[in-house]
Amino acid sequence: MRLNDRDMIRKETTFGIVNHWTLAISCILLTLSGYGFLFQIQIIGTMFCGFPAMKVIHNWLGVVFTASLVLSMVFWLKECITFDKDDIAWVKAAGGYLSHKVAIPPMHKLNTGQKLAYLGVLGMGFGIIATGFVIWLFPANQTLMIWSHFLHNLCFIGMALFIPVHVYLGAIANPGTMRIMIYGTVPVWWARKKSPKWIQEVEEGRHH
C-alpha cells in the first residue's frame, strides 16, 4: 500500500510528546539552576525564589528528569541501538550537515547523528542522575561526595553543550521538525525524504 504524499503520518505518540517536553523543560531548568550554583549567579537564585528554594527545586526536578529519561527509553531506545551499513555511510558523509551537496544514505525514523546523540544524552543523563542523587542523599561520605560532585559537573558540561546544539539542529537547522514536538505528525512526502526506510517499512506493512 503506497502512502499518499499529501497525508500526515504519525511519528510520535501523544505520550511521547508529553514526555519529550517534560524531559526538555526539566533539563533546561536543571541546567539553569546548575549554572546558578556553579557560578553563584544571584539573579538565577532570585528567579527560583532564592538559593535554598533552588536547591529543593533542583533536587526534585532531578526526580522528574530521571522519570522522563527512563520513560524516553521506551520510545527511543530500540530505534537508537539499531545500526546498519547505511549508518557508516552517513557518518562518512557527515550527515550532510557540512554541505548540502553530498548524498545522504537512506535513514530510518532517526538518522545516525540523532541516534548517537540520544545514546550520549542517555549516558550523560544517567551519569548526572546517579551523581546528583549521591550529592543529595549521601553527604556524609566525603570521598563519594568529592567524586560525585566532580562527575556531576563534568556531565553538566556535556549536557550544557548538547542542549544548544540539539535545539539548533532540531528546531532551526531542519525546518519542519518542530511540529513533531507539537502534533507528533509529519507530512508523508517529508518523511519519505528524511526517513525513507521507515516509510518503506510502513508501506510494506512491516511496521506497526
Added chain:
Amino acid sequence: MERKGLLISPELCIGCKACQIACKSWNLLPATKTRNNGSYENPPDLNGDNFNKIRYSEIPSETNPVRWLFVSQRCMHCDDAGCMRICPAPGALYKTADGAVAVNKNKCIGCKLCLAGCPFNVPRYGMDDKLSKCTLCADRMENGLIPMCSKTCPTGAIKYGDRNDLIGKATKAGYTKVYGQNDLGGLGALFAFKDAPKIYGYADKPEINEMVILWHKYLKPLSWIGLGGVAAASVIHYFAVGPHKAEDPNKDKEVKK
C-alpha cells in the same frame, strides 16, 4: 585591616575545656548527650552544637611515658578555604574584614558540600541541615570583642591578636615553624607545635582535595567557553551551510482530498 588570628599552644593547654563551654555559652548551643568512652575527650567529635573541642592525645614520647597532649580542634579560618571554593550558595560562607570565615545560615542551602571541600574535616550541621561551625566569633569581633574561647582560656593557650604579631610572638618564643603560617595561603588558627603535627592530629601538609582544585581552576571555565563555542558554531553553520530545507515535491500541484 590587619588579619586577625588565634595562636594555639598545646603546651600551655591544661585541658580544662573552659573554651568549649564559653563557646557554647556565647553561641547559645545546647549540651550534647554523650557516653563515657574511656577518655576525658568529650564530646567525641565536633558537631553542630560544638564548634571547638579539645582533643586529648595520649602519645608517650621517649622521655615522657605519660605524655598527654591537648589541642583545640576547630575551623582554621583558611585564607584559601576549601569550603568556600566548593560552596554553591553565594553568601553562605563569607570572609570578614578580619579574615574570619563566617556563616550566613539564611543563605546556606544545606547541601553539605563544604564538608567535602574542607581539608580539616571541620564543617558540621544543625538540625536544620545548615552549616554550623566556628566563625572566630565574627559577631563579637565586629563589636570590638575578642573571641570567647580566647577570652576564657585561663593559661593563654588560645591567644587572639593580629596574625602577624602572633607569628612574631611564637617565633620569639622559639618556634621555628608555626603550623598554619603558610599552609593554604595561611591559616587564621596558628599552632605552636613542639612535635610533628600528626602527633597532635593534624596533617603535615594540609591541602584542598585536588579534584576540587582541578574542577574550580581548570574545568569550570570550560563550561562557559564551551557554551559560547557551540552557540557560535550554530550561528556560523546557519549562515555558512544553512538549514536543511525539505522541498515539498507536490507543492505546485493541486491538493488532493
